[in-house]
Amino acid sequence: MHYIDEQSVFRFLVQILLLLGLARGLGELLGRWRQPALTAEILVGIMLGPTILGRLLPSVHQVIFPPDVSQQNMLETVGWLGVFFLLLQTGLEVDFSSAWRQRGDALKIALAGIIVPMIVAFSASLFLPHHYLTEPARPVMFSLFMATALAISAMAVTARALHDLNLLKTDLGFLIMSAMSVNDIIGWLLFTLVLSSYTQASLEIARVLIILVATIGFTVFCMTIGRRLTDAAILEIKRRQMPQPATALTFITLLGMLCGVITQGIGIHALFGFFIAGVMAGEARALSEQTRQIISQMVYALFVPLFFTGIGLKVDFLAHFDPLLVVFVSVLGIGGRFLGAWFGVRLTRLPRSNRSAIAIAHIPGGAMEIIVGLLALEYGLITQRVFVAIVFGAVFSLVILGPWLSYSVSRRKEVSILEYFSKSSILANLKAAGRDHALRELAELAAAQGRIYEAEDIHAAVLQRENEMGTALEEGLAIPHARLVRLIRPIIVFGRSATGIEDWNSPDGKPAHFIFLVLAPPYSDAQVQILAHVVRTMQDPELRERLIHADSADAVWSTLSNAFASQRVVRTRRSP
Structure with a gap:
């Protein structure tokens, strides 16, 4: 029997300390320039791996990261736990039901966002020189991989960018996340099928067809019956008042492992099982926003950094850096995803000013692109040069997302927010103690202001939108909203x-004190x-403090009007 000696444990702890500590530290530093933590994690891996430390101080690199197989396996096992949890967390962010309910615009954008970049990447990859391929005799399989890898978007990164711009809870943010939810499910399904076809190439066609049918059948089962069973299980956990979030986290983890075992047994990668398990758990209405936030923080604070720093320990990025290939992959990935979403938006009736924002939101490949690239590398589908190009392309798409999206949103004509808001x-x-009754009170006030809709109609529209995607934010703020045809x-x-x-159901678990109900005409650009x-405006803690202690409606109005006096918003533009 093999036992891990004390020296191996000591070296393992030193590795974790260096990788996690440097990744978090550099991540905080880059965060000041609104750069994602993934960039820092990749950089730390490159600095401590064969690219820099191994090249400049090889003896030090050998001491910290020796070529011993058992030592490497310890770190790699922790890294793979990280990527399993990352796919589980990514699935939790997918709201398939809401995306399906508004499948008109979201489905058009999602399908175009998959089909167009796949066609672009597949066609271009066929013309790559054969020395970039591991098997020059199978260019079609390589091109299929490139097509799927460069079509998958990084939904978590886009969600963070929208959150930073205060757009995540808006209708624009909801539409983007709905489209990307469908994009993720289709993209991961296609990638796992391509990878399975490559690894099962020596099998009979009947076996490949069985894998295909089993994968689609498993996905359909999870999205229908499995989703309802998961919702019922989490609701039962809540009803029995079991310890939270520990019990929910344990259940979701076990669900991920079960689905991972099933998909691995089918003949596709376990990562797809973890992703589908996350989608099922994410559909559970009984799973609070606070629990989701705790799971997300655990995954991104501990497991994810160890996985992405570990990538830099495996590959010499300088030895395999090909500038032309990096440009090729970056242009294909960013350009293809942008064009796909842009074409999808053109098929809708959304305002012209929203087209660029939606298309830009789809450009990041990020963590998902790197993960599928690493899987392809380990299965021998791509070379290290192609993998390095994929990593650089993914990181570059993350770096430009924030500034580009911010610039797109800022290019709008401005008016005063007080045009739509008055003392009356x-x-x-508010007398209500619950959300639905509070919405009813505000709907009655809105009906008196507009004199177009009855309070019941307003309440029904707002409640429907609220149930599709909650509008509670941190620090006691909620911004319920809806679009009404006759406004x-x-x-x-x-x-x-x-x-x-x-x-x-706020992300930080705090009760809602400040509720703004916003009603807008269909396709109004001003709502966003x-x-x-x-x-x-409400992020100011002093403003919230003055509002909560205001002793009259006049005092509340005075506080809010002064705060909004200098604020400017976009005037509604006509749709083309």
């Missing part, structure tokens, strides 16, 4: 709850900016 639009003391201009009403509304500016 304020309820200084000519936006309406904003505000309600304050001194005691707080507990059941709004109104919501973003409300969120930005």
Whole structure:
């Protein structure tokens, strides 16, 4: 029997300390320039791996990261746990039901966002010189991999960028995330089938067809019956008042492992099983936003950095760096995903000003692109030069996302938010103790302001939108909203709850005290900016403190009007 000696344990702890500590430290530093943590994690791996440390101080590199197989396996096992949990977390962010309910625009964007970049990447990859291929006799299989790898977007990165711009909870953010949810499911399904076809190439066609049918059947089962069973299980955990979030986390982890075992047994990679398990768990309405946040923080704080820093320990990025190939992969990935989403938006009736923002939101390949590249590398489908190009292309797409998306959103004509908000639009003391009753109070006030819709109609529309994607944010803020056909201009009403509304399911678990209800015409471009500016203004802790202690409606109005006086939002533009 083999036992791990004390020296191996000591070296393993030193490796974890260096990788995790440097990745987190550099991540915080780059975060000041709004750069994703993934960039820091890749850089730390490159610095400590054969690229820099192994080249400049080979003896030191040998001491810290010896070529001993058992030592390498310890670190790699932890890294793979990280990527399993990352796919599980990615699935949790997918809201398949909401995407399916509004499948008109979202489905058009998602399908175009998959088909167009796949066609572009597949066609271009066929013309790559054969020395870039591991098997020159199989260029079609290589091109199929490139097509799927460069079509998958990094939904988590886009969600963070939208959150930073205060757009995540808007209709624009909801549409983008819905389209990317469908994109992720289709993209991962196609990639696992391509990878399975490559690894099973020596098998009979009947076996390959069995794998294909089993994979599709498993996916359909999970998206229908499995989703309802998972929802019922998490609801039962909540009903029995089991310890949270520990019990929910254990259940979701076991579900991921079960699905991983099933997909690995089918003949496709276990990562797809973890992703599908996350999708099923993410559909559970009983899973609170706070629990989701805790799971996300655990995954991104501990497991993910160890996986991505470990990539730099495996590959010499300088020895395998090919500038022309890096440009080729970057242009194909970023350009293809942008064009696909742009074409999809053109098929909808969305305002012209939203086209570029939606297309830009689809450009990052990020972690998902790197993961599929690493899998292909380990299975011998691509060379190290192609993998290095994929990593650089993915990181570059992350670096440009934030500034490009911010620039696109900022190019809008401005008006005062007070055009849509007045003293008569304020309820200084909401009587409701629950979310639905609070929405009813605000709907009655909005009906009196607009004199177009009955309060019941407004309440129904807002509640439907709220159930599709919750609008509670951190620090007691909620921004419920809806679009109404007969409205000519936006309406904003505000309600304050001194005691707080507990059941709004906010990410930080705090009750909602400040509720802005925003109603807008269909395809109104102003709604997005109104919501973003409300969120930005309410981030001021002193403003929230003054609002909660305001002793009258006049005091509330004075506080809010002064805060919004200098705020500017986008004027609605006509659709083309």
